[in-house]
Amino acid sequence: DSTNTRAMQALGAGLTRPKAWVAEYQTLGRGRAQRRWHQGMGCGLSVSIALPVTCPVSMQALSLRVGLALAEAVKRYGVLDVGLKWPNDLVWQGKKLGGILIETRRAGVVVGIGLNHLRLRHEASAIRQPMTSLQEALGWRLPRRAQVLAELLRRVLHEISTVSDTWQRRYAQFDALLGRTISVSEGESAVWRGVAEGVDAQGYLQVRTAQGLRSCRAGEVSVRVNEHLQGQDQ
Structure with a gap:
Protein backbone atom coordinates (compact mmCIF):
# COMPACT_ATOMS: atom_id res chain seq x y z
CA ASP A 1 0.00 0.00 0.00
CA SER A 2 1.02 3.66 -0.30
CA THR A 3 0.48 6.68 1.95
CA ASN A 4 -0.11 8.83 -1.15
CA THR A 5 -2.87 6.45 -2.26
CA ARG A 6 -4.57 6.71 1.13
CA ALA A 7 -4.29 10.50 1.07
CA MET A 8 -5.70 10.74 -2.46
CA GLN A 9 -8.61 8.51 -1.48
CA ALA A 10 -9.36 10.73 1.51
CA LEU A 11 -9.43 13.82 -0.70
CA GLY A 12 -11.84 12.09 -3.04
CA ALA A 13 -14.06 11.17 -0.10
CA GLY A 14 -14.45 14.81 0.93
CA LEU A 15 -11.64 15.48 3.42
CA THR A 16 -12.10 19.03 4.73
CA ARG A 17 -8.89 19.73 6.66
CA PRO A 18 -5.19 18.88 6.24
CA LYS A 19 -4.29 15.37 7.38
CA ALA A 20 -1.08 13.32 7.36
CA TRP A 21 -0.50 9.59 6.88
CA VAL A 22 2.69 7.93 8.16
CA ALA A 23 3.74 4.36 7.32
CA GLU A 24 6.05 1.94 9.13
CA TYR A 25 6.60 0.24 5.78
CA GLN A 26 5.31 0.52 2.21
CA THR A 27 4.81 -2.13 -0.44
CA LEU A 28 3.58 0.06 -3.30
CA GLY A 29 5.46 3.33 -2.93
CA ARG A 30 5.79 5.34 -6.12
CA GLY A 31 7.89 8.20 -7.40
CA ARG A 32 8.11 10.28 -10.54
CA ALA A 33 7.08 8.59 -13.80
CA GLN A 34 5.22 6.00 -11.66
CA ARG A 35 8.48 4.31 -10.61
CA ARG A 36 7.74 1.75 -7.90
CA TRP A 37 9.69 1.16 -4.70
CA HIS A 38 9.22 -0.49 -1.32
CA GLN A 39 10.28 0.47 2.17
CA GLY A 40 11.21 -2.18 4.73
CA MET A 41 9.76 -2.17 8.23
CA GLY A 42 11.19 0.71 10.26
CA CYS A 43 13.78 1.66 7.63
CA GLY A 44 12.52 5.10 6.72
CA LEU A 45 9.91 7.80 6.97
CA SER A 46 7.03 7.68 4.51
CA VAL A 47 4.68 10.61 4.97
CA SER A 48 1.81 11.94 2.86
CA ILE A 49 0.00 15.17 3.65
CA ALA A 50 -3.41 15.79 2.09
CA LEU A 51 -4.25 19.46 1.57
CA PRO A 52 -7.94 19.96 0.70
CA VAL A 53 -7.58 23.74 0.90
CA THR A 54 -6.01 26.26 -1.44
CA CYS A 55 -2.23 26.33 -1.06
CA PRO A 56 -0.52 29.75 -1.36
CA VAL A 57 2.51 28.11 -2.99
CA SER A 58 2.36 27.57 -6.77
CA MET A 59 2.18 23.95 -7.91
CA GLN A 60 5.43 24.31 -9.84
CA ALA A 61 7.33 25.53 -6.78
CA LEU A 62 5.60 23.27 -4.25
CA SER A 63 8.00 20.34 -4.62
CA LEU A 64 10.98 22.68 -4.22
CA ARG A 65 9.52 24.37 -1.14
CA VAL A 66 8.80 20.98 0.46
CA GLY A 67 12.33 19.85 -0.41
CA LEU A 68 13.69 23.01 1.20
CA ALA A 69 11.81 22.27 4.42
CA LEU A 70 13.11 18.68 4.32
CA ALA A 71 16.71 19.82 3.78
CA GLU A 72 16.51 22.34 6.63
CA ALA A 73 15.05 19.69 8.94
CA VAL A 74 17.85 17.22 8.11
CA LYS A 75 20.52 19.91 8.50
CA ARG A 76 19.14 20.71 11.94
CA TYR A 77 20.14 17.18 12.99
CA GLY A 78 23.70 17.58 11.74
CA VAL A 79 23.76 16.63 8.04
CA LEU A 80 25.49 19.88 7.13
CA ASP A 81 26.30 19.07 3.49
CA VAL A 82 22.82 17.90 2.51
CA GLY A 83 21.72 19.07 -0.94
CA LEU A 84 18.66 19.37 -3.18
CA LYS A 85 18.71 18.02 -6.71
CA TRP A 86 15.97 19.68 -8.76
CA PRO A 87 13.12 19.00 -8.80
CA ASN A 88 12.47 16.46 -6.06
CA ASP A 89 15.55 14.71 -4.62
CA LEU A 90 17.33 15.17 -1.30
CA VAL A 91 20.98 14.12 -1.68
CA TRP A 92 24.05 13.62 0.48
CA GLN A 93 27.51 13.01 -0.98
CA GLY A 94 26.00 12.38 -4.40
CA LYS A 95 23.52 9.76 -3.17
CA LYS A 96 19.77 9.96 -2.74
CA LEU A 97 18.68 10.49 0.86
CA GLY A 98 15.01 11.21 0.21
CA GLY A 99 12.46 12.43 -2.29
CA ILE A 100 9.18 14.26 -2.81
CA LEU A 101 6.15 13.40 -4.92
CA ILE A 102 3.36 15.93 -5.47
CA GLU A 103 0.02 14.65 -6.76
CA THR A 104 -3.03 16.75 -7.51
CA ARG A 105 -6.71 16.20 -8.01
CA ARG A 106 -9.71 18.49 -8.15
CA ALA A 107 -10.29 18.22 -4.39
CA GLY A 108 -6.76 19.24 -3.38
CA VAL A 109 -3.08 18.31 -3.29
CA VAL A 110 -1.11 15.44 -1.76
CA VAL A 111 2.49 16.01 -0.66
CA GLY A 112 4.37 12.72 -0.45
CA ILE A 113 7.74 12.56 1.32
CA GLY A 114 10.18 9.68 1.66
CA LEU A 115 13.30 9.87 3.84
CA ASN A 116 15.77 7.02 4.35
CA HIS A 117 16.41 6.54 8.06
CA LEU A 118 18.10 3.13 8.17
CA ARG A 119 19.68 1.23 5.29
CA LEU A 120 19.29 -2.50 4.71
CA ARG A 121 22.02 -3.90 2.47
CA HIS A 122 19.78 -6.41 0.72
CA GLU A 123 17.55 -3.58 -0.53
CA ALA A 124 20.37 -1.86 -2.42
CA SER A 125 20.15 -4.18 -5.43
CA ALA A 126 16.53 -3.13 -6.04
CA ILE A 127 17.38 0.57 -6.31
CA ARG A 128 18.29 2.11 -9.67
CA GLN A 129 20.51 4.86 -8.25
CA PRO A 130 22.98 5.23 -5.37
CA MET A 131 21.14 5.53 -2.07
CA THR A 132 22.11 6.65 1.41
CA SER A 133 20.43 7.18 4.77
CA LEU A 134 20.47 9.34 7.87
CA GLN A 135 22.20 6.46 9.62
CA GLU A 136 25.10 6.60 7.17
CA ALA A 137 25.30 10.39 7.40
CA LEU A 138 25.04 10.69 11.19
CA GLY A 139 26.23 7.39 12.66
CA TRP A 140 25.73 7.24 16.42
CA ARG A 141 24.13 10.71 16.38
CA LEU A 142 21.10 9.31 14.53
CA PRO A 143 17.89 10.79 16.03
CA ARG A 144 14.78 8.73 16.61
CA ARG A 145 12.33 8.58 13.73
CA ALA A 146 9.62 10.22 15.84
CA GLN A 147 11.88 13.22 16.42
CA VAL A 148 12.64 13.58 12.72
CA LEU A 149 8.97 13.18 11.82
CA ALA A 150 7.87 15.92 14.22
CA GLU A 151 10.52 18.34 12.94
CA LEU A 152 9.73 17.48 9.32
CA LEU A 153 5.98 17.99 9.66
CA ARG A 154 6.43 21.27 11.51
CA ARG A 155 8.73 22.70 8.85
CA VAL A 156 6.79 21.41 5.85
CA LEU A 157 3.42 22.68 7.07
CA HIS A 158 4.92 26.08 7.79
CA GLU A 159 6.71 26.26 4.44
CA ILE A 160 3.71 25.38 2.28
CA SER A 161 1.35 27.71 4.13
CA THR A 162 3.59 30.77 3.91
CA VAL A 163 4.07 33.30 1.13
CA SER A 164 7.83 33.89 0.97
CA ASP A 165 10.10 36.12 -1.08
CA THR A 166 13.25 34.54 0.39
CA TRP A 167 12.75 30.88 -0.47
CA GLN A 168 14.90 31.06 -3.63
CA ARG A 169 17.89 32.35 -1.65
CA ARG A 170 17.39 29.64 0.95
CA TYR A 171 17.04 27.02 -1.79
CA ALA A 172 20.30 28.18 -3.39
CA GLN A 173 22.17 27.23 -0.21
CA PHE A 174 21.23 23.58 -0.83
CA ASP A 175 21.13 23.55 -4.65
CA ALA A 176 23.21 20.54 -5.75
CA LEU A 177 23.01 21.54 -9.43
CA LEU A 178 23.98 25.19 -9.10
CA GLY A 179 27.00 26.05 -11.26
CA ARG A 180 27.33 22.53 -12.63
Whole structure:
Protein backbone atom coordinates (compact mmCIF):
# COMPACT_ATOMS: atom_id res chain seq x y z
CA ASP A 1 0.00 0.00 0.00
CA SER A 2 1.02 3.66 -0.30
CA THR A 3 0.48 6.68 1.95
CA ASN A 4 -0.11 8.83 -1.15
CA THR A 5 -2.87 6.45 -2.26
CA ARG A 6 -4.57 6.71 1.13
CA ALA A 7 -4.29 10.50 1.07
CA MET A 8 -5.70 10.74 -2.46
CA GLN A 9 -8.61 8.51 -1.48
CA ALA A 10 -9.36 10.73 1.51
CA LEU A 11 -9.43 13.82 -0.70
CA GLY A 12 -11.84 12.09 -3.04
CA ALA A 13 -14.06 11.17 -0.10
CA GLY A 14 -14.45 14.81 0.93
CA LEU A 15 -11.64 15.48 3.42
CA THR A 16 -12.10 19.03 4.73
CA ARG A 17 -8.89 19.73 6.66
CA PRO A 18 -5.19 18.88 6.24
CA LYS A 19 -4.29 15.37 7.38
CA ALA A 20 -1.08 13.32 7.36
CA TRP A 21 -0.50 9.59 6.88
CA VAL A 22 2.69 7.93 8.16
CA ALA A 23 3.74 4.36 7.32
CA GLU A 24 6.05 1.94 9.13
CA TYR A 25 6.60 0.24 5.78
CA GLN A 26 5.31 0.52 2.21
CA THR A 27 4.81 -2.13 -0.44
CA LEU A 28 3.58 0.06 -3.30
CA GLY A 29 5.46 3.33 -2.93
CA ARG A 30 5.79 5.34 -6.12
CA GLY A 31 7.89 8.20 -7.40
CA ARG A 32 8.11 10.28 -10.54
CA ALA A 33 7.08 8.59 -13.80
CA GLN A 34 5.22 6.00 -11.66
CA ARG A 35 8.48 4.31 -10.61
CA ARG A 36 7.74 1.75 -7.90
CA TRP A 37 9.69 1.16 -4.70
CA HIS A 38 9.22 -0.49 -1.32
CA GLN A 39 10.28 0.47 2.17
CA GLY A 40 11.21 -2.18 4.73
CA MET A 41 9.76 -2.17 8.23
CA GLY A 42 11.19 0.71 10.26
CA CYS A 43 13.78 1.66 7.63
CA GLY A 44 12.52 5.10 6.72
CA LEU A 45 9.91 7.80 6.97
CA SER A 46 7.03 7.68 4.51
CA VAL A 47 4.68 10.61 4.97
CA SER A 48 1.81 11.94 2.86
CA ILE A 49 0.00 15.17 3.65
CA ALA A 50 -3.41 15.79 2.09
CA LEU A 51 -4.25 19.46 1.57
CA PRO A 52 -7.94 19.96 0.70
CA VAL A 53 -7.58 23.74 0.90
CA THR A 54 -6.01 26.26 -1.44
CA CYS A 55 -2.23 26.33 -1.06
CA PRO A 56 -0.52 29.75 -1.36
CA VAL A 57 2.51 28.11 -2.99
CA SER A 58 2.36 27.57 -6.77
CA MET A 59 2.18 23.95 -7.91
CA GLN A 60 5.43 24.31 -9.84
CA ALA A 61 7.33 25.53 -6.78
CA LEU A 62 5.60 23.27 -4.25
CA SER A 63 8.00 20.34 -4.62
CA LEU A 64 10.98 22.68 -4.22
CA ARG A 65 9.52 24.37 -1.14
CA VAL A 66 8.80 20.98 0.46
CA GLY A 67 12.33 19.85 -0.41
CA LEU A 68 13.69 23.01 1.20
CA ALA A 69 11.81 22.27 4.42
CA LEU A 70 13.11 18.68 4.32
CA ALA A 71 16.71 19.82 3.78
CA GLU A 72 16.51 22.34 6.63
CA ALA A 73 15.05 19.69 8.94
CA VAL A 74 17.85 17.22 8.11
CA LYS A 75 20.52 19.91 8.50
CA ARG A 76 19.14 20.71 11.94
CA TYR A 77 20.14 17.18 12.99
CA GLY A 78 23.70 17.58 11.74
CA VAL A 79 23.76 16.63 8.04
CA LEU A 80 25.49 19.88 7.13
CA ASP A 81 26.30 19.07 3.49
CA VAL A 82 22.82 17.90 2.51
CA GLY A 83 21.72 19.07 -0.94
CA LEU A 84 18.66 19.37 -3.18
CA LYS A 85 18.71 18.02 -6.71
CA TRP A 86 15.97 19.68 -8.76
CA PRO A 87 13.12 19.00 -8.80
CA ASN A 88 12.47 16.46 -6.06
CA ASP A 89 15.55 14.71 -4.62
CA LEU A 90 17.33 15.17 -1.30
CA VAL A 91 20.98 14.12 -1.68
CA TRP A 92 24.05 13.62 0.48
CA GLN A 93 27.51 13.01 -0.98
CA GLY A 94 26.00 12.38 -4.40
CA LYS A 95 23.52 9.76 -3.17
CA LYS A 96 19.77 9.96 -2.74
CA LEU A 97 18.68 10.49 0.86
CA GLY A 98 15.01 11.21 0.21
CA GLY A 99 12.46 12.43 -2.29
CA ILE A 100 9.18 14.26 -2.81
CA LEU A 101 6.15 13.40 -4.92
CA ILE A 102 3.36 15.93 -5.47
CA GLU A 103 0.02 14.65 -6.76
CA THR A 104 -3.03 16.75 -7.51
CA ARG A 105 -6.71 16.20 -8.01
CA ARG A 106 -9.71 18.49 -8.15
CA ALA A 107 -10.29 18.22 -4.39
CA GLY A 108 -6.76 19.24 -3.38
CA VAL A 109 -3.08 18.31 -3.29
CA VAL A 110 -1.11 15.44 -1.76
CA VAL A 111 2.49 16.01 -0.66
CA GLY A 112 4.37 12.72 -0.45
CA ILE A 113 7.74 12.56 1.32
CA GLY A 114 10.18 9.68 1.66
CA LEU A 115 13.30 9.87 3.84
CA ASN A 116 15.77 7.02 4.35
CA HIS A 117 16.41 6.54 8.06
CA LEU A 118 18.10 3.13 8.17
CA ARG A 119 19.68 1.23 5.29
CA LEU A 120 19.29 -2.50 4.71
CA ARG A 121 22.02 -3.90 2.47
CA HIS A 122 19.78 -6.41 0.72
CA GLU A 123 17.55 -3.58 -0.53
CA ALA A 124 20.37 -1.86 -2.42
CA SER A 125 20.15 -4.18 -5.43
CA ALA A 126 16.53 -3.13 -6.04
CA ILE A 127 17.38 0.57 -6.31
CA ARG A 128 18.29 2.11 -9.67
CA GLN A 129 20.51 4.86 -8.25
CA PRO A 130 22.98 5.23 -5.37
CA MET A 131 21.14 5.53 -2.07
CA THR A 132 22.11 6.65 1.41
CA SER A 133 20.43 7.18 4.77
CA LEU A 134 20.47 9.34 7.87
CA GLN A 135 22.20 6.46 9.62
CA GLU A 136 25.10 6.60 7.17
CA ALA A 137 25.30 10.39 7.40
CA LEU A 138 25.04 10.69 11.19
CA GLY A 139 26.23 7.39 12.66
CA TRP A 140 25.73 7.24 16.42
CA ARG A 141 24.13 10.71 16.38
CA LEU A 142 21.10 9.31 14.53
CA PRO A 143 17.89 10.79 16.03
CA ARG A 144 14.78 8.73 16.61
CA ARG A 145 12.33 8.58 13.73
CA ALA A 146 9.62 10.22 15.84
CA GLN A 147 11.88 13.22 16.42
CA VAL A 148 12.64 13.58 12.72
CA LEU A 149 8.97 13.18 11.82
CA ALA A 150 7.87 15.92 14.22
CA GLU A 151 10.52 18.34 12.94
CA LEU A 152 9.73 17.48 9.32
CA LEU A 153 5.98 17.99 9.66
CA ARG A 154 6.43 21.27 11.51
CA ARG A 155 8.73 22.70 8.85
CA VAL A 156 6.79 21.41 5.85
CA LEU A 157 3.42 22.68 7.07
CA HIS A 158 4.92 26.08 7.79
CA GLU A 159 6.71 26.26 4.44
CA ILE A 160 3.71 25.38 2.28
CA SER A 161 1.35 27.71 4.13
CA THR A 162 3.59 30.77 3.91
CA VAL A 163 4.07 33.30 1.13
CA SER A 164 7.83 33.89 0.97
CA ASP A 165 10.10 36.12 -1.08
CA THR A 166 13.25 34.54 0.39
CA TRP A 167 12.75 30.88 -0.47
CA GLN A 168 14.90 31.06 -3.63
CA ARG A 169 17.89 32.35 -1.65
CA ARG A 170 17.39 29.64 0.95
CA TYR A 171 17.04 27.02 -1.79
CA ALA A 172 20.30 28.18 -3.39
CA GLN A 173 22.17 27.23 -0.21
CA PHE A 174 21.23 23.58 -0.83
CA ASP A 175 21.13 23.55 -4.65
CA ALA A 176 23.21 20.54 -5.75
CA LEU A 177 23.01 21.54 -9.43
CA LEU A 178 23.98 25.19 -9.10
CA GLY A 179 27.00 26.05 -11.26
CA ARG A 180 27.33 22.53 -12.63
CA THR A 181 27.29 21.51 -16.26
CA ILE A 182 24.23 19.33 -16.84
CA SER A 183 22.62 17.45 -19.71
CA VAL A 184 18.88 17.76 -20.24
CA SER A 185 16.70 15.42 -22.30
CA GLU A 186 13.14 16.45 -23.11
CA GLY A 187 11.07 13.40 -23.96
CA GLU A 188 12.21 11.89 -27.25
CA SER A 189 14.04 15.02 -28.40
CA ALA A 190 17.79 15.50 -28.51
CA VAL A 191 19.87 16.07 -25.40
CA TRP A 192 21.15 19.58 -24.80
CA ARG A 193 23.70 20.85 -22.29
CA GLY A 194 24.25 23.92 -20.20
CA VAL A 195 25.19 25.28 -16.79
CA ALA A 196 22.54 25.25 -14.05
CA GLU A 197 21.90 28.76 -12.72
CA GLY A 198 19.36 28.05 -10.01
CA VAL A 199 15.58 28.31 -10.06
CA ASP A 200 13.21 31.18 -10.75
CA ALA A 201 10.28 32.33 -8.61
CA GLN A 202 7.99 29.76 -10.26
CA GLY A 203 10.36 26.88 -9.52
CA TYR A 204 11.65 26.41 -13.08
CA LEU A 205 15.26 25.28 -13.42
CA GLN A 206 17.35 27.92 -15.21
CA VAL A 207 20.03 26.56 -17.56
CA ARG A 208 22.55 28.74 -19.40
CA THR A 209 23.32 27.38 -22.88
CA ALA A 210 25.34 28.69 -25.82
CA GLN A 211 22.06 30.03 -27.24
CA GLY A 212 21.00 31.77 -24.02
CA LEU A 213 19.04 31.04 -20.85
CA ARG A 214 16.50 28.21 -20.98
CA SER A 215 13.85 27.23 -18.41
CA CYS A 216 12.99 23.64 -17.52
CA ARG A 217 9.69 22.56 -16.01
CA ALA A 218 9.53 19.67 -13.56
CA GLY A 219 7.81 16.67 -15.09
CA GLU A 220 8.93 17.56 -18.61
CA VAL A 221 12.66 16.91 -18.39
CA SER A 222 15.16 14.39 -17.13
CA VAL A 223 18.40 15.86 -15.81
CA ARG A 224 21.81 14.21 -15.64
CA VAL A 225 24.75 15.94 -14.05
CA ASN A 226 28.01 15.63 -15.95
CA GLU A 227 30.11 15.72 -12.80
CA HIS A 228 29.85 14.67 -9.15
CA LEU A 229 26.20 13.50 -9.38
CA GLN A 230 26.82 11.71 -12.66
CA GLY A 231 24.33 9.08 -13.72
CA GLN A 232 21.51 9.88 -11.29
CA ASP A 233 18.12 10.17 -12.98
CA GLN A 234 15.47 12.48 -11.66
